[in-house]
Amino acid sequence: MLIGKVVGFVVSTRKCEELVGNKFMIVEPLKTMNTEKRIVAVDKVGAGIGELVLVAQGSAARVGTSNDRAPIDAAIVGIVDAGQNLDLE
Amino acid sequence: MLIGKVVGFVVSTRKCEELVGNKFMIVEPLKTMNTEKRIVAVDKVGAGIGELVLVAQGSAARVGTSNDRAPIDAAIVGIVDAGQNLDLE
Amino acid sequence: MLIGKVVGFVVSTRKCEELVGNKFMIVEPLKTMNTEKRIVAVDKVGAGIGELVLVAQGSAARVGTSNDRAPIDAAIVGIVDAGQNLDLE
Amino acid sequence: MLIGKVVGFVVSTRKCEELVGNKFMIVEPLKTMNTEKRIVAVDKVGAGIGELVLVAQGSAARVGTSNDRAPIDAAIVGIVDAGQNLDLE
Amino acid sequence: MLIGKVVGFVVSTRKCEELVGNKFMIVEPLKTMNTEKRIVAVDKVGAGIGELVLVAQGSAARVGTSNDRAPIDAAIVGIVDAGQNLDLE
Numbered sequence: 001m002l003i004g005k006v007v008g009f010v011v012s013t014r015k016c017e018e019l020v021g022n023k024f025m026i027v028e029p030l031k032t033m034n035t036e037k038r039i040v041a042v043d044k045v046g047a048g049i050g051e052l053v054l055v056a057q058g059s060a061a062r063v064g065t066s067n068d069r070a071p072i073d074a075a076i077v078g079i080v081d082a083g084q085n086l087d088l089e
Numbered sequence: 090m091l092i093g094k095v096v097g098f099v100v101s102t103r104k105c106e107e108l109v110g111n112k113f114m115i116v117e118p119l120k121t122m123n124t125e126k127r128i129v130a131v132d133k134v135g136a137g138i139g140e141l142v143l144v145a146q147g148s149a150a151r152v153g154t155s156n157d158r159a160p161i162d163a164a165i166v167g168i169v170d171a172g173q174n175l176d177l178e
Numbered sequence: 179m180l181i182g183k184v185v186g187f188v189v190s191t192r193k194c195e196e197l198v199g200n201k202f203m204i205v206e207p208l209k210t211m212n213t214e215k216r217i218v219a220v221d222k223v224g225a226g227i228g229e230l231v232l233v234a235q236g237s238a239a240r241v242g243t244s245n246d247r248a249p250i251d252a253a254i255v256g257i258v259d260a261g262q263n264l265d266l267e
Numbered sequence: 268m269l270i271g272k273v274v275g276f277v278v279s280t281r282k283c284e285e286l287v288g289n290k291f292m293i294v295e296p297l298k299t300m301n302t303e304k305r306i307v308a309v310d311k312v313g314a315g316i317g318e319l320v321l322v323a324q325g326s327a328a329r330v331g332t333s334n335d336r337a338p339i340d341a342a343i344v345g346i347v348d349a350g351q352n353l354d355l356e
Numbered sequence: 357m358l359i360g361k362v363v364g365f366v367v368s369t370r371k372c373e374e375l376v377g378n379k380f381m382i383v384e385p386l387k388t389m390n391t392e393k394r395i396v397a398v399d400k401v402g403a404g405i406g407e408l409v410l411v412a413q414g415s416a417a418r419v420g421t422s423n424d425r426a427p428i429d430a431a432i433v434g435i436v437d438a439g440q441n442l443d444l445e
Contacts, residue, residue, distance in 0.1 A: 095260040096263050097222070097253070097261060097263025097264060097265075098262050098263075099181060099232060099258055099260075099261040099264065100258070100259050100260040100261050101232055101256035101258055101259060102208055102257070102259050103223055103224070103256065103257040104223060104256030104257070105222055105223065105242060105256065105261075107241075107242035107243075108239060108255060108256060110224040113179065113232065113256075114223045115263060118212075118242075124212050125212060126210060126211055126212040126214070127181060127208075127210045127211050127212060127265075128179065128180065128211070128212050129179040129181060129208060129232060130179070135196045135246070136182055138262070147237070147238075148236065148237050148238070149234050150238070151238070151241065157241075158241055158242040159241065159242055160222075160234040160237055160238045160239060160242055160253060161187070161234060162179055162234045162235050162236050163179060
């Protein structure tokens with residue numbers, strides 16, 4: 001997973017049917033993370049702009065949810081409250 | 090997912106049977122995106138050259154569609170209409 | 179998927195049993211592609227050295243084929259005949 | 268897999284239900300590894316801060332465990348005791 | 357897949373139960389390969405230090421083997437004997 005900040009969102013009216021009802025957030029990873037630049041992730045936890053979040057990528061974005069048939073490759077799976085050595089920048 | 094612009098397409102006559110009927114678009118990601126350079130994605134939403142699109146990669150490209158048995162690792166799953174902090178370039 | 183040129187091949191006598199009968203081609207992606215350097219891909223369409231091809235990566239390499247039980251993470255799934263804005267280099 | 272050092276952890280109270288009970292460690296890969304910067308990995312072996320660990324990424328993080336329905340894309344699957352040519356840095 | 361040289365190995369006593377019995381080799385990809393730096397791969401073919409090998413990554417590492425329930429994301433699936441345009445470095 002990666003830690004990043006929610007910096008924006010995307011609106012898509014014409015999209016695959018299975019994506020209807022999802023919110024697409026733009027996440028900027030922390031500079032210390034291996035994923036270096038922005039990704040678009042489906043929000044599963046009610047994250048808002050400016051919040052620090054945990055993002056799962058790949059098939060992980062579709063497990064344990066009602067989204068297992070949606071073409072999704074990234075999801076916000078947690079809000080980061082605290083931590084040790086987060087190196088926020 | 091990533092946000093990118095459709096910049097071209099690919100024609101392939103000799104291809105795996107399961108790929109027949111698909112359109113292969115060349116997508117250039119926005120400069121702010123983690124996927125930095127072009128990928129070829131199957132079009133699921135009727136995207137045209139020049140349109141801004143949402144692309145899912147990996148196994149996500151095959152779920153929720155009639156393409157679940159096609160060797161596809163990227164798909165255009167939405168047209169981007171608007172957003173906040175898209176940083177279009 | 180990515181577009182690349184077949185530039186060589188690999189011979190492996192001692193290999194996993196499920197790989198027997200496959201041809202392992204070395205593919206050099208176009209400079210505009212996100213996958214920047216060479217990968218080894220199993221040939222599913224009879225591609226020859228010097229041909230421009232479409233390559234699927236990840237689990238996509240194993241679907242819709244007789245290779246679904248082979249440890250393969252990349253496959254040549256089409257020969258590129260033409261296109262718009264291919265930016266061949 | 269990659270070899271890295273556990274350098275911190277993340278606390279997330281508001282998260283996907285399937286993630287409850289997991290520990291999210293921040294792992295810094297060795298400089299010689301292909302994954303260059305930090306990732307967040309679920310701990311499956313009781314790793315502590317400062318320990319050298321083996322991390323599996325992608326769907327591998329969910330197999331062979333009780334986490335097969337959790338949105339996890341990286342897991343600490345072993346503690347590294349020794350090796351040859353580890354190039355610790 | 358990628359072509360690389362086996363340059364070392366890792367010993368892990370405390371590890372996930374499903375990993376018991378596997379050998380974890382450190383593989384350095386050829387400089388021409390897209391995977392640029394080292395990865396740790398489970399050996400399925402009896403590769404030795406210094407040998408040139410073919411490595412499959414992702415879910416491919418777990419198919420067609422007795423390892424389908426082990427948290428493995430890379431595997432040595434063949435020994436490279438010869439080839440054309442290998443660009444060994």
